[in-house]
Amino acid sequence: MSLLELDDLSVTYRIASGEVPAVRGVSLSLDPGAALGVAGESGSGKSSLAMALLRLLPKSTRVGGRILLDGEDILAMKWGRMRAVRWAEASIVFQGAQHGLNPVRRIGEQIAEPLLVHGLAKPDGARKRVAELLEQVGLPAWRARSYPHELSGGQRQRVMIAMALACSPRLIIADEPTTALDVMVQAQVLTLIKELIAEHGISLIMISHDLSVLADVCDQLAVMYAGRVVEHGPSREVFHDARHPYSRALAAAFPTVGDPVSRLAPKGLGGDPPDPMQLPAGCSFHPRCPVAVEECAGLDVELWPAGPRHAAACVHVRTKEEVETS
Numbered sequence: 001m002s003l004l005e006l007d008d009l010s011v012t013y014r015i016a017s018g019e020v021p022a023v024r025g026v027s028l029s030l031d032p033g034a035a036l037g038v039a040g041e042s043g044s045g046k047s048s049l050a051m052a053l054l055r056l057l058p059k060s061t062r063v064g065g066r067i068l069l070d071g072e073d074i075l076a077m078k079w080g081r082m083r084a085v086r087w088a089e090a091s092i093v094f095q096g097a098q099h100g101l102n103p104v105r106r107i108g109e110q111i112a113e114p115l116l117v118h119g120l121a122k123p124d125g126a127r128k129r130v131a132e133l134l135e136q137v138g139l140p141a142w143r144a145r146s147y148p149h150e151l152s153g154g155q156r157q158r159v160m161i162a163m164a165l166a167c168s169p170r171l172i173i174a175d176e177p178t179t180a181l182d183v184m185v186q187a188q189v190l191t192l193i194k195e196l197i198a199e200h201g202i203s204l205i206m207i208s209h210d211l212s213v214l215a216d217v218c219d220q221l222a223v224m225y226a227g228r229v230v231e232h233g234p235s236r237e238v239f240h241d242a243r244h245p246y247s248r249a250l251a252a253a254f255p256t257v258g259d260p261v262s263r264l265a266p267k268g269l270g271g272d273p274p275d276p277m278q279l280p281a282g283c284s285f286h287p288r289c290p291v292a293v294e295e296c297a298g299l300d301v302e303l304w305p306a307g308p309r310h311a312a313a314c315v316h317v318r319t320k321e322e323v324e325t326s
């Protein structure tokens with residue numbers, strides 16, 4: 001059985017001027033111990049998807065579809081159960097470590113908190129576990145006494161990873177865990193994540209705009225555009241042989257790992273991502289697509305099979321498959 005299954009997941013924010021459909025019908029699954037990368041430009045809905053998984057979105061947000069964690073429906077859980085699941089079964093490393101740490105509390109107290117809250121350790125045991133966790137993420141035990149501002153960006157990100165590991169969850173969701181870091185530190189943190197998930201058999205959902213980073217860490221990739229998954233499949237195939245023109249543009253924008261310009265618009269791709277409140281009809285990508293054909297502007301796109309466990313939402317994939325099967 002899959003550890004995590006998303007079925008037609010949607011996230012709609014409600015704001016004064018109307019509704020913002022940030023995630024639109026995403027279906028994905030994650031096997032135990034597997035790593036799934038979610039890529040896409042700024043605003044494509046990656047963080048909204050991640051926050052929905054642990055019900056961390058603002059109250060007014062409408063979340064539709066189903067999220068099954070080990071067969072249990074997250075969206076139907078009572079709050080008590082939901083709180084028990086956070087940290088202990090699934091934890092999240094937020095985008096930008098500065099938002100995830102309390103500036104006026106020592107690192108050690110913050111790592112120990114989920115252990116104490118979930119009753120997994122008494123204060124003495126928690127102190128020992130904190131030292132162990134710091135060591136696992138490559139920091140000396142005395143760092144437990146430091147405040148967040150006394151650490152570098154890379155060290156803070158390591159602390160966030162230690163917090164995520166504290167209660168030995170089965171799933172970690174890492175939202176741009178390395179984007180704010182310089183290239184060398186980014187590589188070190190990525191290696192750390194890779195080693196930790198392999199060693200502890202943890203499943204991972206990692207989010208980034210950088211397809212090369214994801215392809216390095218994850219077995220499966222999903223590419224999001226305007227709130228939808230437009231391609232998913234084995235990492236190597238999606239990165240080296242993308243079937244959707246948007247994934248191809250993302251793949252071509254790297255391997256300049258961490259290039260901040262690529263975050264805004266992949267090189268070689270004109271135009272801006274669409275405003276979710278004014279999505280183009282047909283394939284949402286058609287105004288920017290270098291290989292669009294006439295029917296794209298009115299096309300009802302869906303994810304068509306592009307190989308074993310590989311699918312892409314492009315008319316050219318559908319056409320090719322139709323030719324191959326006829």
Ligand SMILES: Nc1ncnc2c1ncn2[C@@H]1O[C@H](COP(=O)(O)OP(=O)(O)OP(=O)(O)O)[C@@H](O)[C@H]1O
Nearest residue numbers: 013015020022041042043044045046047048049276
């Ligand atoms: N709290 C909110 N209220 C209203 N709209 C929101 C809210 N949070 C996000 N959005 C909108 O939802 C869409 C998706 O945003 P999201 O943060 O999920 O994108 P992202 O892919 O994580 O982008 P980035 O790469 O910049 O982190 C965007 O259009 C964004 O403006």
Ligand code: SF4
Nearest residue numbers: 283286289296314315
């Ligand atoms: S369906 Fe058309 S517009 Fe959309 S990605 Fe394919 S070719 Fe481009």
Ligand SMILES: [Mg+2]
Nearest residue numbers: 046047048095
């Ligand atoms: Mg984000």
